[in-house]
Amino acid sequence: MARIELRNLRHSYVPKPSRAEDYALKEINLEWNDGGAYALLGPSGCGKSTLLNIISGLLNPSEGQVLFDDRDVTTLPPDTRNIAQVFQFPVIYDTMSVFDNLAFPLRNRGVAEERVETRVREIAAMLELEDEVQTRAANLPPDSKQKISMGRGLVREDVNVIMFDEPLTVIDPELKWKLRSKLKELHQRIAVTMIYVTHDQTEALTFADEVVVMQDGIVVQMGTPVDLFERPQHTFVGHFIGSPGMNLLPCELRGGRAFFRDHPVELEGPVSRVGASGEIGIRPEFVRVSETGIPAQVRKAADIGRHVVVEAIAGETTVNAIVDGETPEPGSAVHLDFMPEHTRLYVDGWLATERADR
Amino acid sequence: MKTQNARGWYFVLPVLVLVAFNALIPLMTVVNYSVQETFGDNLFFWHGLGWFEDILRSERFHAALGRQIFFTATILLIEIPLGVAIALAMPRQGIWVPVCLVLMALPLLIPWNVVGAMWNIFTLPDIGLLGYTMNSVLGIEYNMTQSPVAAWITVIVMDVWHWTSLVVLLAYAGIIAIPEAYYQAARIDGASNWSVFRYIQLPKMKRVLTIAVLLRFMDSFNIYTEVFVLTGGGPGNSTTLLSIDLVKVALGQFDLGPAAAMSLIYFAITLAVSWLFYTLMTRDGQ
Secondary structure (H helix, E strand, C coil): CCCEEEEEEEEECCCCCCCHHHEEEEEEEEEECCCCEEEEECCCCCCHHHHHHHHHCCCCCCEEEEEECCEECCCCCHHHHCEEEECCCCCCCCCCEHHHHHHHHHHHCCCCHHHHHHHHHHHHHHCCCHHHCCCEHHHCCHHHHHHHHHHHHHCCCCCCEEEEECCCCCCCHHHHHHHHHHHHHHHHHHCCEEEEEECCHHHHHHHCCEEEEEECCEEEEEECHHHHHHCCCEHHHHHHCCCCCCEEEEEEEECCEEEECCEEECCCCCECCCCCCEEEEECHHHEEEECCCEEEEEEEEEECCCCEEEEEEECCEEEEEEECCCCCCCCCEEEEEECHHHCEEEECCEECECCCCC | CCCCCCHHHHHHHHHHHHHHHHHHHHHHHHHHHHCEEECCCCCEEECCCHHHHHHHHCHHHHHHHHHHHHHHHHHHHHHHHHHHHHHHHCCCCCCHHHHHHHHHHHHHHCCHHHHHHHHHHHCCCCCCHHHHHHHHHCCCCCCCCCCHHHHHHHHHHHHHHHHHHHHHHHHHHHHHCCCHHHHHHHHHCCCCHHHHHHHHHHHHHHHHHHHHHHHHHHHHHCCCHHHHHHCCCCCCCCCCCHHHHHHHHHHHCCCHHHHHHHHHHHHHHHHHHHHHHHHHHHHCCC
16 A cells, blocks of 8 residues: 655657647646545546556556655566556456456466455455356456456455456446445555546536546546535536536626626635636536526526536527536526626636635 | 237248258268269169278278368468468558558459469479479479479479468458557556467457368368369379269269268258367357
8 A cells, every 4th residue: 555646747648748738748747645535537638548547557658756654666567566456348358257256467467366266255355246256257257357347456465456447337227336336445444545537527526525627637626526526626527527518608708897797706715826717616506596696598407316507698608507406498588697606717727716704 | 028920931942942952952962972872863772871881991082081180180280370370470551551552462363263273383393393493493302293292392382372362361450459548457457468468468369260261271272273273182092082082073073972971961060060170269258
């Protein structure tokens, strides 16, 4: 088990990178505590798998360092880093039984056979694979195969970190939920550092204590699921997390105040930065349909179960509001009221308001 | 409920006619010959299973069958491991991939009789590059027309040269189909190169190797042209494989009855061994 630190990490797949676009990872500085559950969240191609492969040692970064407990492991091969990785598609050794699959990483490291036996039994029990221990792994369904992949990571006692690269991609929805809770339970039982890569916000937010959101090779924000939801540091986070995502309204800045279509909008606190363009960011959860506020016209209302998402249009900007009680009719004129403590300003994409002390 | 539609048969009919003309009718003619005796003039007499008994007891048939089994076993033992080894050594990406693939495909593109003729000339002691080099430069006596050992070595080397590529291409297709994650997982699990081969590459190649073994078995068991052109079955009868012997009996001696019985036995052996191979190699894992 170890604390993981990434220092000034950059990586390019191009032999001689010159422009910023040549880098799959632009500049990554991260610290992960021992025993934590982390998620790397971002759209396809944002560099999260690259980052994972650098941590596991399958890839050597172009620049920067990887440290496990302050020890530089940047150039060490994967087998000496003592890490485990679970891939998108279950990797199993077809000709071996489930037992031999789980024993494989231990036997390769010359662990005594009695120890292998007890350890494999333990892990099989933990993953609920006891009944299949003597079955050939190739004959099992995908979720069991993926459990074996996880098991091969868990079977070694001294792993520094277990990494999951979108491990639930090939799993049926109902089993997805089961495996996810299994993973969470395992993390609580064995307290090893886990890093979970995904593009699915639900998976990331339910699994992790802290989520790292990535876009275009940079870390946009790292924080708890609540942080990411409440105070996105970047419009990308606001937009990517939440369903529907954060409303972003183009605004004008005059004398430290924000105006949307000439209506003054009260922000959470003082503006800390000014720039070329500004956007007001507010989550649909904090938009109320009321008698006063910004005039808008309701376009449609979609019932998503517990709430209704009202899509209204103000000028040319679409604003979503999540409404609990009475739902306005499509076509009706309404007023939208923003809760000031949840209304933020973004300049050039980045958060530009400070939280007022209340 | 069963659907009946007579029109379906009209669509199948051309194929049935074709198969009947090029396979069923000739085969039945062979069956017909195999149970009869003729003294010419298109006069046939019933002979029962007499020819089959004669062939199965004939020492000449045993010897030819023995040579055939030895030949097929030898080339399989060389071509399959060699093909896999070459496939493993081939690059999996980059500009050398097409170069290697084309080089590998070249021997397969050469017509069989040309292969035989090429090797025949290649090994001539006076003008052939290999024959001349061996005899006159290196001083090793090598004459295919006199020494059965030299003839056998040449026949086997020729077949390895001609057909290993097929095994290589099939094995290579199997190897490149393995997702990168398997190799990555193996590295993380601390697997040795041998383990990677034994537990990842070989199992993943199993299906294509089954095809390779089957194809190479059938083709080599029925080989005729290349060996006939190269050695004509000689010196003596030393490289007279089953097919060459069969042609001698059928067209050389014009013993239609024995030749028909022999070809049916030949056919049965090929079929039985192919079935056995296939069953054994696909038995587990299903």
